[in-house]
Amino acid sequence: MIVHDKRRYARLALLLILVAAVASGSTRAVVHAAVKVPDTIRVALFLNLGTKYQSLTPVATLQAAGGLNIVWRDPKYSLAIDAVPAGQAVRFAMDGYRALLLETTDLNAALVVLKKAQAGSSAAFVTQLSKSGKTVYQVQEGAYSTAAAASSALTKWTNAGVAAGVQTLLSARIAGPWAVEAGPYASLAEAKASAEAIGTAGLDAFAAIKPQNGAMAYVVRVGQEADPANLQALQQAVSAAGAAGVRVPAAGEPYVSLRTDMTYYGSANKAAVLYAIPSGAGAVLRADPAGAGGIQLAERSKRMYRGSMEMSVLNQSLAVVNDVPFEQYLYSVVGAEVGSRWPIEAQKAQAVAARTYAQSSGVGFQIANVVDTTLSQAYYGIGYENANSTAGVDQTKGEILTSGGKAISAVFSANSGGITADNPTEIWGGDGSNFASAVLSPDDGPQKGLLDWYYVALPSGQTGFIRSDLASASGQKHVSGANLLNVKGDGVAVRNKPQASTAEPIARVDAGTPVVQLGVVPEYTDYSWVEAPMTPDQLLAALNKRAKTPIAGPLLTLEVTKRGPSGRAVEVAANGVAVNVGAGDNLRGALGGLKSTLFQLEETGRYAIMGKDGGTRELPRQQGPVQAIGADGSVQQLQGPNLFIMDGSGLLRAATTTPRFVFSGKGFGHGLGMSQWGARGLAEQGYDYQSILLYYYKNVSIEKGA
Template sequence: MTEGNRMFIQDKRSYSRLLLMLLLLTALVSSSTRAVVHAAVKVPDTIRVAFFINLGTKYQSLTPVATLQSANGLNLIWRDPQTGISAGTIAPGQSVRFAMDGYRALLLETTDLGAAIAVLKKVQASSNAAFVTQLTKSGKTVYQVTEGAYSTAAQASSALTKWTNAGVAAGVQTLLSARVAGPWAVEAGSYASAAEAASAAAQLGNAGLDAFAALKPQNGTLSYVVRVGQEKDATALSALQQSVAAAGFANARIPDAVEPYTSLRTDMTLNGSANKPVTLYAIPSGPSTVLRAEPAGSGGILLTERNKRTYRGSMEMSVLNQSLAVVNEVDYEQYLYSVVGAEIGSKWPLEAQKAQAVAARSYALSSGMGFQIANVVDTTTSQAYYGIGYENANATEGVNQTAGEVMTQGGKAINAVFSANSGGITADNAIEIWGGDNSFLSSAVPSPDDGPQKGLLDWYYVALPSGQTGYIRSDLLENSGQTHVSGAKYLRVTGEGTAVRSKPQVVSTVEPVARVGTGTLVVQLGKVAEYSDYSWIEDPMTPDQLLTALNKRAKSPITGPLLTLEVTKRGPSGRVTEIAANGVPVNVGAGDNLRGALNSLKSTLFSVEETGRYTIVDGNGTVREVPSQSGSLQVIGGAGTSGSLPASNAFFMDGNGNLRAVTTSPLFVFSGKGYGHGLGMSQWGAKAFAEQGYDYQYILKYYYKNVSIEKGA
């Protein structure tokens, strides 16, 4: 080997080493752009989630009562701006209830628990605010049946009239006349213990008075008092005070309306027939009384009124805007365990779980105190939060591996909205959804969203021999080899009793359009994908259905009847931004409102077929637009005889030679792609990217542009 050759080899090796170093350096630089950086963004230790709250037109989720229990018991705490005071304990597995101490229709007082429960059940048939309360009166145990948690005496009075006219307590002997019960009362005491207060309440009850033990904060501690009476206003309190004094309670006073308290009622509503009382804490609407329930052990808290789901953290009960408010305060990361578990599939790739975790954390952090006494709510108005039962190991791992990470722009957490499925392309917010300049949202970018369609069969849209139309799944049909006179294929049914559906989906609770037997020949009108979150066709809607739905949202009412409905504008992604009813544009506000305005469509990436709209040219060349031009339609058969079109379906050949099913009166069929508003990350798209090997940072930066992923302080 010559010296020159040796030098060449050495140079070549040097070049290789240099190239390798450059490649490593490039990899390091590339990696550094994807690293999570630490920043000043603060992720709190806990988050407040409202289950029930009344914020007027902004958000309402209402309940008259909240029922809690925990496997290891509960500790109750009275909270005020300065401190928290122990308010007692609830035994393991024992329920405790909370309600607003408002106005109620008092329908019955009886010594017969069975009769009280019978009346309760009648009221519960149309109200979720019915109660049976146990008291001691005149030496007897009595049961009062009430309905309502009303904010005014007038509302309770109207309810009382309704229930009285309905005769719900008819035939049951009552110890008092039906009346309005309210939160006005006289106060006796104070007492050192609950037992002493209960004894005093029983003594007052034996004098024929309604009396309840109550908790009251005084000088940084909680004491017990007795609240006597359930009056609808203050006018009866002076006379009531005299009655209390006559019963031996000379210290009775009329409390100021703003003094905080919570009354303790013996509630029989849950376990009345079993005679197992439950304590109900009645919280006043005026003072800022807040009761907090914390699990005594490591278990969660079951909230009956939220589908009996169990949640981590504590529950706070208060009254806000004359309604009971229930707020869950929970560790931030543990909150995300449930959110990620509820929002995406438990078996989805880990990188999709991590992308969802960062998006959900960013969204929640950007919400601030968006719900007055809470950061977020538990529904998809914020993001789905369904408790411990929706947690899974994969979701928890995704949260833990991204702990504290948020997407930011300009040093602030972004409002990282996401949806289930973008239908193949994300939305443009400025034009298509809610408006505004959200510069962190990628607009109208392709998204691999067809995952829900994988493994599903196609369906055929067919005409039956009876003239009816509907959908049959492809595995229940075969090609007959025969052709209809129109040129369309005849398909043969392969199973007895085959269901013909109104849309390409099996819904067990919906009766089929028809059932057909083996060997039946049907005419193929079309072939579509099975109904899914990616591709869907809804049941035909009638003009009346759509008119009702549209007029709930339309800024100006649409005058019926509804004859035509068409798409008149689309945005950059193809989503509908304007529709016209009877040729007049319909204003429903933000573009995404069209989903609700059209009977809760899955997305605004849709088309509408008007089965009752078509153009006819007769033998004389006269053009007629249906349904704009009214009048009956006549057809002439091959034998020269004429007749009216059938009332349901008729079949026309269109200008392209295709057979089309039409109706003689308007019907509207919506078909489309995607599920949700389509902004930001598509969850199904994130799954597909993860399956293709992309990491969570790539996924997030694909759907959210010009953002940083930072580790919260």
């Protein structure tokens, strides 16, 4: 039942406990140690690691206010390629298989077909090249790893008629990465001129670069073949066109092909260079800023990033990694993770925790240390930096939390809901020696200054929430003994949870409407929350995505059967059978994406009814119609979805005739390690960052890395 949230601990008692715990745990000193904190960190912005992690893009578009320097990097060489002018875009993609939809001399016609393809794909391109003495434009879609996948895409686009009615110079076909090579040439300009000359024979020719004898070589790649079967005939055709040094390169030879791409600035009739990177050659292209300021990555919401960008192909997908100075990476992380106006000691605590977590990650993502999402820690580039976050990082430069001479995995969460979690029993299992288990945390900051909400019943039988400034006690009682409220004004919103939003409310009520108060709850925040009722089908689908043994429906009952030291749920039973979802923290996702596992569960369709014979029927296990005796003694069957009953304490309770499930809880995140809102609360009480860290992390030292 949803009732008024009485705080579990008196504020004075909580303060005294915190004072004792913080004071006893703090060494208030930073030890200089031999732990090496790296100068840079590699952050994956796009990466394909299969089931472990996937963040995919078919193309990466970069630009910088001061320009970019493009460099070839592989285990042997680091060679300069080109300088991109200030403000000009450059693009990178995988040289894979594509559906070639159209070739035309009409750029506007190509852009029309492009827009149609873009409605269903983020991997549509317009490529400009010279053929048969004309400038032509090819519309291609995809960056597929196999010809079969590209073939399926081609069938889809052809059936959709995206190029219908547009005159094309060739039939739609599969384009692929197989080509012959001509050259080498003395410069990129000579390679481009040769590509244009070869194109007069009606061949697809592109300048390309590759390392050769420790220097950058310039060649021409001719053809976009879906398989190597035609390469010998193509070699003869290229030789006949007058090209020198024509050969069939060995599979796996490193190269990068340069295309003239009209996609990104197509509407302005401007071209950008697109570097097409092969999937199996291990080539890495690096973009370094040529001047002050960061690099913009269009496909990451046009965010700006410090450091350099590295583009490669991993697992048949384009990979984009930001190689950034470690401390500058933390400027953005701290700025994204905590509020810019939070106390400096909270900023410093966050900086040390974030630095420690990143340090402990190693190369956790194959070619990167961390990713830019909260799977590691939030990192959104320069735009999320602020003066306070930067100060917090600078004032703790190099400091990390260690145990046994190594950086600990200093995980943290947004809000622990007033009490931290216990790792061995409640979260991921395993060692919990470096985390404060089930200790009180002053996390109620999000609630300060917010109004409570009334949980109410409407004359229609609906239940919902009205903000407390929009209704007041009438001084009258419902027949059940519950308070009646006066609604202030007309059109007052009734919400499905205690939170204002732009979505249309579930109902609106006018002044004079009798509204029954069922309870009072805090406003929905990261500290205290109530989720809208979930149906059995919604919960069953969510549970079966995580359950190791599928649950047979229908879902009638769901209850918490085990809790850990902090009160977090660690096991639930569906229809009386325990559900195994693995680690305890997996329950958040298994229950439809709850903010935390520190929750209570109300089954509104579960109750016992006494029959006329004195026996009881337990719903929903014992199903059947629900009947009630009216004030006049008549018996009638309840038809609507909602009903109201008196519970064992004599309080009016909202119930339903079919199963529904309401979750109400505390906190946001796993609750292990430092609570960010708790750190703010301690900082506001005057504690320094060392005391804060040593309250949430145990058996650790704060050391300044070498």
